[in-house]
Amino acid sequence: MKKIRIIPTILYDSNSAVKGKNFNSWRKIGSLKQIIKLYSLREVDELIFLDVAANSKKNLEYKIIDDFADDCFMPITAGGGIKTMKNIELLLKSGVDRVSINSAIYNNYNFVKEAINYFGSQCIVLSVDYKIINNKKKNVFINSGRHDTKIELNDYLKKIEDLQPGEVLINSIDRDGTMMGYDIETLKKIEKKFKFQIIASGGAKSEKDVYNLINQTSIKAVSCSSIFQFTEITPLKIKEFLLKKGYRLRN
Amino acid sequence: MKKNIVLLDIKMGNVDSIIKAVEYNGYKCKLSNSRKDLEKSDIIILPGQGAFDSAMKNIRNLKIEQTLIEKSKDKTLFLGICLGMHLMADFGYENNKKTRGLGLINGEVKILPKKKIKIPHLGWNEVKFKKKDKILMDISNKKDFYFLHSYYFDLKYKKNLIATSNYGINFPSIIKDKNIYGVQFHPEKSLWAGVNLIKNFIELSEKN
Numbered sequence: 001m002k003k004i005r006i007i008p009t010i011l012y013d014s015n016s017a018v019k020g021k022n023f024n025s026w027r028k029i030g031s032l033k034q035i036i037k038l039y040s041l042r043e044v045d046e047l048i049f050l051d052v053a054a055n056s057k058k059n060l061e062y063k064i065i066d067d068f069a070d071d072c073f074m075p076i077t078a079g080g081g082i083k084t085m086k087n088i089e090l091l092l093k094s095g096v097d098r099v100s101i102n103s104a105i106y107n108n109y110n111f112v113k114e115a116i117n118y119f120g121s122q123c124i125v126l127s128v129d130y131k132i133i134n135n136k137k138k139n140v141f142i143n144s145g146r147h148d149t150k151i152e153l154n155d156y157l158k159k160i161e162d163l164q165p166g167e168v169l170i171n172s173i174d175r176d177g178t179m180m181g182y183d184i185e186t187l188k189k190i191e192k193k194f195k196f197q198i199i200a201s202g203g204a205k206s207e208k209d210v211y212n213l214i215n216q217t218s219i220k221a222v223s224c225s226s227i228f229q230f231t232e233i234t235p236l237k238i239k240e241f242l243l244k245k246g247y248r249l250r251n
Numbered sequence: 252m253k254k255n256i257v258l259l260d261i262k263m264g265n266v267d268s269i270i271k272a273v274e275y276n277g278y279k280c281k282l283s284n285s286r287k288d289l290e291k292s293d294i295i296i297l298p299g300q301g302a303f304d305s306a307m308k309n310i311r312n313l314k315i316e317q318t319l320i321e322k323s324k325d326k327t328l329f330l331g332i333c334l335g336m337h338l339m340a341d342f343g344y345e346n347n348k349k350t351r352g353l354g355l356i357n358g359e360v361k362i363l364p365k366k367k368i369k370i371p372h373l374g375w376n377e378v379k380f381k382k383k384d385k386i387l388m389d390i391s392n393k394k395d396f397y398f399l400h401s402y403y404f405d406l407k408y409k410k411n412l413i414a415t416s417n418y419g420i421n422f423p424s425i426i427k428d429k430n431i432y433g434v435q436f437h438p439e440k441s442l443w444a445g446v447n448l449i450k451n452f453i454e455l456s457e458k459n
Contacts, residue, residue, distance in 0.1 A: 002374055003374055003375045003376065005374050005375070043442050043443075045375060069267060069268070069271075070271055072268075073268070073275075073440065073441070073442050073443070073445065073446055074397070074440055074442055092265045092300075093265070093267065094267065095265060095268050095271070096265060097265050097440060119300075120301060120302060121401075122300075122373060122399050123300065195369070197369050197373070220374070221374070250375040251377075251393070251395055
């Protein structure tokens with residue numbers, strides 16, 4: 001039986017942690033180093049780091065990643081701007097365990113295929129951002145939510161399933177940073193239709209939101225961001241709540 | 252006591268975290284694949300990420316297979332982590348072909364049965380002790396460690412089993428044959444219990 005993983009996601013730009021809303025208006029919320037220290041002390045299950053400005057930079061900032069990986073004796077995933085095999089090789093070398101690929105799935109499908117073959121499906125997290133258009137269609141967006149691929153979420157996920165990924169991070173742009181709760185209806189449909197394992201992201205406001213998601217689906221991994229920055233809730237508090245409800249968590 | 256620790260560089264995966272975990276315990280380790288460094292070492296760590304066949308191919312291309320086998324017979328402490336543990340087997344079946352391993356601990360590496368579970372086995376899982384061992388000092392039974400794998404080590408002899416975990420089936424999560432240890436999980440990613448296990452392992456050499 002799998003244990004539930006509560007995964008704080010840290011968005012950053014250079015040395016600052018940032019926070020957005022609906023993938024927009026990034027604002028600085030503190031020093032990256034401090035925030036990592038805090039999570040390390042709190043012994044979280046895992047961390048995801050996403051460089052929100054990577055697509056506009058020439059090179060990935062391996063040095064920053066190398067520095068923060070030193071403080072993490074837990075699994076870490078890094079993403080943002082990954083386009084080449086060399087990018088992945090250097091990220092792994094910097095102390096990252098897994099990489100998250102988003103825009104390149106659309107821009108260069110064959111590269112993603114090659115990466116999964118070479119590094120193994122366990123090493124590559126595929127990340128998908130979607131947004132509801134005109135109240136009904138769900139479209140996939142890339143470039144940190146700036147570009148509409150005009151591809152419907154289900155069609156996009158079919159292409160992703162062909163790659164046999166280890167895990168797919170599904171993020172609702174509409175819910176991101178709004179703390180409105182997860183988009184459970186959509187996630188339910190996805191898990192019914194597809195075989196890959198899901199990390200749900202976008203919208204958690206309280207431990208109840210996390211509970212509602214894992215209670216109504218078979219999803220075992222959730223990513224949270226705003227909830228840990230703007231509320232009193234810690235990963236531990238969510239875990240205690242879930243333990244009381246009878247779920248299995250790391251001990 | 253100064254120890255000569257070599258982390259085998261097979262050009263795959265994240266080795267930085269293992270170096271950091273060794274350093275956290277007050278020791279130094281050298282990332283190397285030179286025969287000379289291996290011959291001088293008291294402790295060899297085989298890291299683990301990637302595929303069995305390509306890792307063995309790298310080891311053979313580096314012409315260090317014999318050196319590793321000879322070192323394993325002369326009391327040098329070995330720790331294989333995840334794929335590094337798998338490489339200690341007689342054979343592996345990754346990518347639909349049979350590849351010979353180093354043969355340091357008898358057994359074969361097989362894919363986890365996919366019937367009821369999703370692969371890879373990814374996340375935290377309990378490690379249940381089956382036998383007492385110094386590598387487990389100050390670690391509680393059923394503690395969670397971090398796993399990330401699709402294949403497991405099918406031991407030939409039960410005497411080599413130290414701990415098991417369950418994912419669809421019970422599989423060995425810690426194995427041992429004299430001075431050779433293998434762990435299926437990633438101790439360098441398992442917070443303080445993992446850092447502690449690495450310390451216990453390194454300090455085994457003091458009792459020899």
